[in-house]
Amino acid sequence: MGKVSIRDVASLAGVSIATVSQVLNGKGARFSEKTKAKVLAARDEIGYVPNASARSLKQGAKILIGVVVPSLRNPFFGDLVQHMQENIPDNVSLSIMTAGAGQADQTVEILVNSGVHGIIMAGQLAQPVAIASSLKKRGIALVVLENHDGLVDADAVFASDKMGGHLVAEHLLALGHKHVVLLGNQVYTDNLQYRTAAFKETMLAAGAKVSEVATRNLTKHAGRAAAMAVSITQATAAFALNDELAIGLIAGLNAHGIQVPNDMSVIGYDDTDYAEFFRPALTTVEQPLWLIAEAAMKTVVARINHPDAERQVAAFDTKLIVRESTAPLS
Amino acid sequence: MGKVSIRDVASLAGVSIATVSQVLNGKGARFSEKTKAKVLAARDEIGYVPNASARSLKQGAKILIGVVVPSLRNPFFGDLVQHMQENIPDNVSLSIMTAGAGQADQTVEILVNSGVHGIIMAGQLAQPVAIASSLKKRGIALVVLENHDGLVDADAVFASDKMGGHLVAEHLLALGHKHVVLLGNQVYTDNLQYRTAAFKETMLAAGAKVSEVATRNLTKHAGRAAAMAVSITQATAAFALNDELAIGLIAGLNAHGIQVPNDMSVIGYDDTDYAEFFRPALTTVEQPLWLIAEAAMKTVVARINHPDAERQVAAFDTKLIVRESTAPLS
Known part of the structure; x- marks a missing residue:
């Protein structure tokens, strides 16, 4: 052709x-x-595709991969990108872009114009099916880091949010908590929807009560600002949708004289790099970032080399990491 | 032409x-x-310059800026990039690349090949003068986030490391510490060299003793691993070259039964987003990241629009933030 x-x-x-x-x-x-x-x-x-990305991929040619993340202020994504960087073959370079709410679709086009051969999408596309289809037709590889059955034109690599949400609920139930706050933002991404749905389902099936406190975003600052709202629910434990929120919540509760885990248990999600360094060390759910990063990199390179291969989906297990921020109901 | x-x-x-x-x-x-x-x-x-970057910059045209950071695992750089992202004009996009030790020069060429009009360098170039001269001749803007008088062909934006190192020493001296450990990696970047030189100079001028403990890198894990080496110096305080090291060191000291700040004071550097959330909350030196990010963005765009303007240098003050991890010598 x-x-x-x-x-x-x-x-x-x-x-x-x-x-x-x-x-x-x-x-x-x-x-x-x-x-x-x-x-x-x-x-x-x-x-x-514009000139820049129309380079032929001869043996040994340089490959440029775009990585889109929602924010680099969340260490989860910084760590993810760094794991990718440490796993790249010699002839591959990563161009990283951040895309806030509603900007991911547009960022894909900017990356295509800058000559990427493939994209790893760790943000939330507004129109995932249309973008995936468009990239496929243009011969640009796409790997999404989420679980979305409708995305037939994109390879997928993710850690199971269903398992993660379930693990959190089982842990809090085993500690005797019967009323738990779910703390997080209201505009859920696909991953967060799976996570919260599995959590609530397990809690409610056990006859426990779930109160919800919404936050503006998923940062430490939002977690701290929500402490009062969390405390007035009278719940005995809180599931913060990520470690950032959890650490902020713990600081906010402390400021109101509520000690974690003695007065309230708090569990996070992600097992970010600092979770074990924080006091109290954070109970959380580990997503195997190094496996996700490695698989995403392998998958996008394989897709670039074999555009017509079958759709690849790699799903990894999540793991409960029990530290100091959760305790049995006293 | x-x-x-x-x-x-x-x-x-x-x-x-x-x-x-x-x-x-x-x-x-x-x-x-x-x-x-x-x-x-x-x-x-x-x-x-290769095709991709040879786009003419007509009014309203899209501008692509490359940002090079040493690691996105350090929240300091994630935060820096995020501040830049929140400060960009509508027609500008950021392509972020990480470059480990010795890789920054090569990363510049990858960015040039992907079509950037300008580069903000937050990593350490091996050959800064040669790279700056080469980029200038090729019409690509370069802003370095460091203080380096020899870099006549690059604009510079930085917070004063001389002031920062001096502030740390003054604080520890005022608390009565006469023997302090300097904790950090041996391969100093320009910024770290200014920081350590000012610190040591102030300490030694006051007749205090400085022991040095080298680390493999500037991570929490390296800080924790250095705790034993720090404790056997018998120093009463430690200056960790960044917050990551400081937080790791505090965790490592705790594990050896040494409490901060009662048994030893620890001060970090950067005032990263989590410094106030950590327990003990970290005494550290604030670099005004939002000002640095904003100035870097403005400077690189101005340089793109006015390639022949005079060299721009923006220097910001650093600020001591006293929290809980330092205390008077008992």
Whole structure:
């Protein structure tokens, strides 16, 4: 197959080359939605990618992989990226981009324009199915770090959030807690939805009560700000949706004179690098980051080399890590 | 001036286009050092950049900025990048790359090849003067986050490490400590060299004793592993070169039955996001990350728009943050 050019896209869409260029470079505000849709459809149909990413992948050629994470302020994602960096073959480079809420889809296009051959998506796509399909047609590999059965055009690598949520509930129930706060933000990603659903299901099936306290985001600061709201529920334990929230919550509870774990148990999620260094050391759920990073890297490189291979899905177990922040109900 | 092509580089260097391509793409191992040097000199002389980055910067065009950090496992750098992300104009995107020891120079070339218009360097270049000169000739903006007078071809944004090291020493001296451990890795970057020099100078001028304990790197794990070595010095306080080391050291000292700050004072550096959440809350030196991030972003964009403007240097003050991990000598 000859190389597909911007001229081919323009021809198929029935518009000028200048129009295609402006639409694909995000400068198409003055064109109608219909025109933009035609250009995007034509691009996908013939699999056009801009020059930078149209490099042929000869033996030993340099491969550029884009990694999208929601925030690098959360050490979970910093650690994930660092594990990837430590697992890359010599001829691969990582370009990392952060994408806040609603920005992941647009970030994919920026990465494509900067010449990536594949993308590892650790953020939440707004239109995952459409993006996956578009990237597949354009010959760019996509690996998502989530469990989403509808994503037939993307390989997936993840640690089971269903198992994780279940492990948390089982641990708190075994300690005798019958009323637990679920602490986290309201706009759940797919992973967080699986995590919370499994947690609530297990708690409710055992006859326990779950109160929910929403936070603005998943940071230490949001966790600390929620301490008062958590304490007035009269619950005896809290499940914070990640370690950041848990550490913030513990600090906030301390400031209100509530000691963890004596007065309230707190469990986090992720087993971030600092969880064992914190006092009280954090009880949490470990996601095997090094395995996820290694598998994601292998999967995206394999997809680049074998675009037509079957869909790959790697699911890893999560593991309960019991430390000092949870205790039996007194 | 017409567009400079790879053909021009080959012609000037007196070698084939294939040779230029292979050398510039890091696949020139089979060529002599002399040939490689000729190619690089010719590239710099005529200011050649590969296609991806040769985009003209018309009004409103997309700007791609590369950011190089040593590691994203250290929350200091994750936080720095996140502040940058929160400060970017609409038409700017960030491509973040991590570069371990000795890899920063090579990472610059990967970013140039992926089409960046400018680079913010938070890592340690092995050949800063040569890289800065080369990027300048090629019309790519460079901002380094360090204080290095010899870097005439790069703009600089930094918080004063001289002031920071001095503040640490003054604080420990005021608390009555006369023998202090300096804990950190041996391969100092420029910033760490300024920091340690100012610290030692102030301590020694006051007649205090400084013992040094080297670590493998600047992580929590390295700090914890150094606890025994720190304790046998019989020093009454420790200055860990960053918060990561400090938090690891405190955990390691605890494990040996040494309480902070009662038995030993520990001070960190950076005022990372978690320093206030840790117990004991960490005494440390704040680098104004949001100011550094904002200035770096403004400076690199200004340099892209005005390549021939005078060199810009922005120096910010550091600030001592006293919390619970340091106490008067008992």
